[in-house]
Amino acid sequence: MDQKISQKVVERLTLYHSILIEYLEEGIEAISSPQIAARLKIDDSQVRKDFKLLNNAGKCRVGYLVKDLKESIENTLGFSAPKDAFIIGAGNVGLALAKYDNFTNYGLNVLALFDNDPIKVGMEFDNKQIFHISKLPNLAERLNVDIVILTVPRQQAQKVADFAVESGIKYIWNFSPVILRVPSGVNVWNENLIASFLQFAYKNIIGS
């Protein structure tokens, strides 16, 4: 599949999706590009061009069918292709994500958690067992998991990431505020909450 859709567009697709859920719940069948654009404070032609990429045609004077559009976005973003993952780090963030069971509806199944704290190991959270980190290589191979959500403290992040890579992990969703060094072939996505707040603060509070 050719990556014809840019990251910018993918980001907007997720925003459109949130709005479509709302419309669906309200029982509204059609939505127009100016309506969406107004909600997101963007240009309406942008919205139409994005939908064009999904091969989702609208109807003049009516708009787009909410149901079809939602399904188009879900197909494009891979909701229906379930991906199994582990969480490494059973701290507050790790546990919060483990209970975020909505993930499953979006194609992400968290199968288990890992930690090195003997008190946590053996416990269960939201039907997910917490294993000792040493069990990672074995379970990753047996369950064929190559995605981890990394929520360990900053100081341990690189070391744990190295271990995950040795265990065959190919995709790391990294919540530690660290730029991980990984070999080529391994993909990292950074979710730095503090950094995100700083961007918000700069845009709205400081830099204006």
Place this chain on the structure above:
Amino acid sequence: MDQKISQKVVERLTLYHSILIEYLEEGIEAISSPQIAARLKIDDSQVRKDFKLLNNAGKCRVGYLVKDLKESIENTLGFSAPKDAFIIGAGNVGLALAKYDNFTNYGLNVLALFDNDPIKVGMEFDNKQIFHISKLPNLAERLNVDIVILTVPRQQAQKVADFAVESGIKYIWNFSPVILRVPSGVNVWNENLIASFLQFAYKNIIGS
């Protein structure tokens, strides 16, 4: 202050900052643009142009001073201008963020949490009290707080946001997967974790 620095640059500044912390901890005094660029897999001239915006000069054949650069970024991003905030929603995500005490080092002080669950109200978490949501207007005014971190379930997000706005809140860091409707003058920053994962998955797993 004129907003001379674009969001894209601000985003990179937060990434540079993570790397600078690492260098500082290792006791390395200088860092070069190619070093940073290699870590982030971006162009080195990009790094230099970003630093130029901070008025932070480098030295040929040596690079930039880690300490100075880090301070420049922190000044620009407002680390030293403390901002008080409330968390609304004492669920898993809310509690995880409340314990994320690193926030304080980055200029964000969480003063208290709010919830509508009578069991949670009155409890304390990481020295932060959980108040009933009805106390929000009063406390926001008394403590002069106009920033909230919204971590309530999707179904209640808009209603709670409306209430927060009525209470004088001007900045909402929104963790609910909902596009909030707010009056002009109120700023929303969306942190949709599921959407973020979908972007990651599309980029690396699906769309390639």
Place this chain on the structure above:
DNA sequence: AAAATATTGTGATTATTATCACTATTATTA
């Protein structure tokens, strides 16, 4: 001291992204 090398700083170029302006179409209203 001279040559080689690594690095900054930056103008020029290219690529990407967003906006504008307009036509075609379809539903609604007079």
Place this chain on the structure above:
DNA sequence: TAATAATAGTGATAATAATCACAATATTTT
């Protein structure tokens, strides 16, 4: 039925962002 209005679709244009290329400079090596 004709006029009006709202909307999709889209090429052209503008704005923004990233990359390239290279001169200037400082350090290191020979």
